[in-house]
Amino acid sequence: MEKMKFLFTVLTACLLLSACSLSEDVAELYEKESPLKAEVTLPEFYSDDHKETIEVLLIQDGEKVNGADYVHFEIWKQDGTLHYYMEPAKEMGNGIYALSKDFKSDGLYYLKIHASNNGSIISPQMQFVVGDLSKEELEFLQSDIPVIESNNEHHH
Numbered sequence: 001m002e003k004m005k006f007l008f009t010v011l012t013a014c015l016l017l018s019a020c021s022l023s024e025d026v027a028e029l030y031e032k033e034s035p036l037k038a039e040v041t042l043p044e045f046y047s048d049d050h051k052e053t054i055e056v057l058l059i060q061d062g063e064k065v066n067g068a069d070y071v072h073f074e075i076w077k078q079d080g081t082l083h084y085y086m087e088p089a090k091e092m093g094n095g096i097y098a099l100s101k102d103f104k105s106d107g108l109y110y111l112k113i114h115a116s117n118n119g120s121i122i123s124p125q126m127q128f129v130v131g132d133l134s135k136e137e138l139e140f141l142q143s144d145i146p147v148i149e150s151n152n153e154h155h156h
Contacts, residue, residue, distance in 0.1 A: 064095025106131030
């Protein structure tokens with residue numbers, strides 16, 4: 001009788017486990033992610049006498065993205081005195097999107113790009129400098145630098 005119960009339990013377990021097995025094409029049922037990537041080009045030097053152009057190259061699946069769902073640029077000054085809200089970038093072709101901006105004051109600025117294509121959304125952010133930094137902005141940047149502690153002990 002014990003052998004029958006054991007055999008019945010094993011057979012039941014096998015049936016249950018076989019019902020839970022994955023089909024070979026299960027990976028095809030899930031959506032495959034296709035991340036959007038951005039390569040930003042900032043001017044080397046910003047001057048206050050004309051507009052400067054910021055460009056971003058969008059790449060998805062190894063291809064340059066034309067006709068993205070949206071590409072917006074948001075720019076603000078670190079000290080809070082200036083904030084350009086999101087503005088749509090102009091599509092230049094060959095996966096490049098651009099925005100020209102007039103920077104009227106020196107300082108530390110931030111750029112955030114909001115972009116989407118085929119279900120992938122990205123929002124990279126970076127710093128850049130226009131003209132000269134104030135003492136406060138310099139201190140702000142230096143406060144972000146990690147302190148490296150040195151140990152003067154010698155190991156032999």
